Amino acid sequence: xxxxxxxxxxxxxxxxxxxxxxxxxxxxxxxxxxxxxxxxxxxxxxxxxxxxxxxxxxxxxxxxxxxxxxxxxxxxxxxxxxxxxxxxxxxxxxxxxxxxxxxxxxxxxxxxxxxxxxxxxxxxxxxxxxxxxxxxxxxxxxxxxxxxxxxxxxxxxxxxxxxxxxxxxxxxxxxxxxxxxxxxxxxxxxxxxxxxxxxxxxxxxxxxxxxxxxxxxxxxxxxxxxxxxxxxxxxxxxxxxxxxxxxxxxxxxxxxxxxxxxxxxxxxxxxxxxxxxxxxxxxxxxxxxxxxxxxxxxxxxxxxxxxxxxxxxxxxxxxxxxxxxxxxxxxxxxxxxxxxxxxxxxxxxxxxxxxxxxxxxxxxxxxxxxxxxxxxxxxxxxxxxxxxxxxxxxxxxxxxxxxxxxxxxxxxxxx
Numbered sequence: 001x002x003x004x005x006x007x008x009x010x011x012x013x014x015x016x017x018x019x020x021x022x023x024x025x026x027x028x029x030x031x032x033x034x035x036x037x038x039x040x041x042x043x044x045x046x047x048x049x050x051x052x053x054x055x056x057x058x059x060x061x062x063x064x065x066x067x068x069x070x071x072x073x074x075x076x077x078x079x080x081x082x083x084x085x086x087x088x089x090x091x092x093x094x095x096x097x098x099x100x101x102x103x104x105x106x107x108x109x110x111x112x113x114x115x116x117x118x119x120x121x122x123x124x125x126x127x128x129x130x131x132x133x134x135x136x137x138x139x140x141x142x143x144x145x146x147x148x149x150x151x152x153x154x155x156x157x158x159x160x161x162x163x164x165x166x167x168x169x170x171x172x173x174x175x176x177x178x179x180x181x182x183x184x185x186x187x188x189x190x191x192x193x194x195x196x197x198x199x200x201x202x203x204x205x206x207x208x209x210x211x212x213x214x215x216x217x218x219x220x221x222x223x224x225x226x227x228x229x230x231x232x233x234x235x236x237x238x239x240x241x242x243x244x245x246x247x248x249x250x251x252x253x254x255x256x257x258x259x260x261x262x263x264x265x266x267x268x269x270x271x272x273x274x275x276x277x278x279x280x281x282x283x284x285x286x287x288x289x290x291x292x293x294x295x296x297x298x299x300x301x302x303x304x305x306x307x308x309x310x311x312x313x314x315x316x317x318x319x320x321x322x323x324x325x326x327x328x329x330x331x332x333x334x335x336x337x338x339x340x341x342x343x344x345x346x347x348x349x350x351x352x353x354x355x356x357x358x359x360x361x362x363x364x365x366x367x368x369x370x371x372x373x374x375x376x377x378x379x380x381x382x383x384x385x386x387x388x389x390x391x392x393x394x395x396x397x398x399x400x401x402x403x404x405x406x407x408x409x410x411x412x413x414x415x
Contacts, residue, residue, distance in 0.1 A: 003099035005040055011096070019077045036077025039069045050097070050105035055304020064112050064309070064372045075351070075378050082382055114369050115308045125242055127313065140222045142364045143195075145357040146350050146373070151195035151222070154258040154288065155343040155391045165349040168342070173201035176255050178413035179335070179395045180284045182206040186252040189213075189278060191243040192259025196223030196236070203227075203235035208253075212238040213246050243274070250280045260289035260322065264315050268322065273329040281400035285331060287322070290343075291390045295321045305379075309372045319392045331396035334407055339391045344384040351377035 005023030009030075013019070020030030020037040024045075030037070040046075045067035052058025062068040070077050097105065147153055148165055156168035157175050176198060182188065184207030190198045193212025196219075202208040214220050220240035227236045239246075243259070254275050263271045275285055295318030307314060323333055354361055354374055361370045383389045397405045 003096065005100075008096055008100065009038070011092070013081060017080055019080050034072065034077075035080060036070050036072035036074065038077070039071060040067070041069060042067045044109050046100055046105050047107055047109045051108045055307075057305050057308060060305035060309065060372070060375060061109075061112055063375055064114065064368050066367070066371070074374065075348075075381065078378055079382055079385075082386065112368055114372055125244075138369065139364050140195075140218050142361060142369075145361050145364070146354050146377075148349075148353060150197055151226075152197040153194055155290075155339055156346040156349075157339060157342050158345050161345075165346070165353075168346065168349075169197065170201070173198050174205065175413065176257065176286050176288065176393075177202055177206055177208075179286050179393070180253040180255065182208050182253060184208065187211075187248075187250070189246065189248070189251045189254045191246075191254065191256045191275070192262065193219075193223070193238055194258070195219050196226060196238045198255050198257055199223070199236045199238055200227060200230060200232055203232045204230065207235070209235050210237070211246070211248065212236075213241050213243050214238065215242060216240070246278070249278050251278055252280060252283050254279060254283070254285045255288070256285070257288040258290075260287060261311065261314050261316060264313065265317055265321075268317065268325045269329060272325050272331065276330050276398055279398045281398055282404065282406035283398050285326075285394075285396045285398075287326065287394045287396070289322065289392060289394075290316055291322065291392045292316045292318045293387050293390055294318050306376065310376045316389070319390070319394075322392070323394060326394060326396050330398065332399055332405060333394055333396045334405065335393075335395040335411060337393055339393065340384050340387065340389075343391045344381050347377050347381035347384065351381070 004027040005025050006021055006027035006029035009021040009023075018031060018033075018035050020028070020032075020034035022028055022037055022039045024040055024042060040062075044065075045062040048062040048065075048067060049058040052061055059068065063070070143153065144151065150166050150169040152169040152172065155172065156165060157172040158168040159171050163171070180188070182202055186206075186208045188199075188202050188208050188210040190202075190210060190212040193199055193214050194216075196212050199210040199212035200223075202210040212223065214223075217240050220238050223238035227233060227238065256275065260268070260271070272285075272287075279285065297316070297318065319336065319338075323336065326333055351374060354370070354377065358370065361373075380389075384391070397407060399405055
């Protein structure tokens with residue numbers, strides 16, 4: 001006895017969800033005015049689902065390959081389904097599995113070529129370089145289509161709800177600069193500098209001599225060319241290198257914007273200690289990082305969609321864990337804030353850019369990679385909106401020998 005795919009869908013999500021369904025078997029479910037329609041185009045989609053339950057990787061593989069599609073508004077469709085988890089019992093699940101094909105579903109289909117396949121010890125220098133290259137060396141042109149002219153691939157700070165992405169990225173860099181107390185003549189180290197946005201902002205807006213380091217060769221090349229085109233060579237520099245290999249010390253300030261996620265939990269203490277050692281007494285550190293809402297969350301979903309397609313070896317920690325590490329290596333944390341809503345707004349702007357430039361993106365990196373990124377950006381927006389993940393900035397200082405923090409009595413960096 002077989003079962004209609006639409007019947008399975010209704011058992012899993014219930015009858016009232018405003019997302020329709022269409023199966024390759026011709027079955028339909030859901031309202032005619034649905035915000036989106038889930039379409040199972042090929043039988044192989046069931047094999048992906050059955051052989052990849054952990055971390056939603058099977059669903060992601062089916063979507064990336066086009067075996068499953070979503071017509072209409074992907075964001076609205078996913079949001080409507082976000083809290084709808086399968087409520088069937090184990091016995092019902094076994095019955096559905098049997099009626100859909102049983103053991104035939106466990107025949108593993110070909111894996112999409114875009115999945116990360118790293119080797120070696122996790123967070124060794126060689127593997128870290130490979131992980132960064134997988135994520136950031138996709139294509140500078142592809143990132144430009146998503147990120148826009150700022151080429152800033154970290155949470156923006158929206159001064160108003162109607163601010164543009166470019167205005168918000170400028171505000172993010174300027175907020176970091178103000179928190180660090182940057183002034184002309186200072187020296188800044190920006191670790192994990194991306195395409196050099198913070199480095200160029202510090203040089204251009206504050207007259208700071210800024211050094212950025214990144215493990216992405218494509219980022220470093222792009223940044224150096226941009227620095228030259230803006231005439232900032234006397235103040236700004238980006239190097240293709242591991243932050244651990246930067247020999248300079250006695251910096252007035254250090255910014256770490258979106259790097260901690262790549263470090264790994266076991267390396268966090270040594271990471272913050274290395275930054276402490278590179279600062280002069282009275283120098284400030286601004287650490288900007290994605291966080292879990294609770295410290296007891298696991299670091300990531302190994303084998304899940306994010307780690308296989310987007311952030312290989314990425315690991316998140318709770319804000320309290322990170323603050324403890326920062327304090328324990330000698331820093332004094334002076335300020336922290338959660339910018340969770342700002343990251344949701346940033347991600348919406350990024351996937352809107354991707355949709356607007358869809359044909360160019362597909363031409364640049366292929367449809368499977370473009371689909372993986374669309375799913376990642378939309379899903380991440382929902383994660384921030386629902387407090388599944390957060391974004392924290394921590395401002396810390398290396399006290400001088402007299403325990404002077406060289407900080408104002410009250411914050412003077414504004415919003």
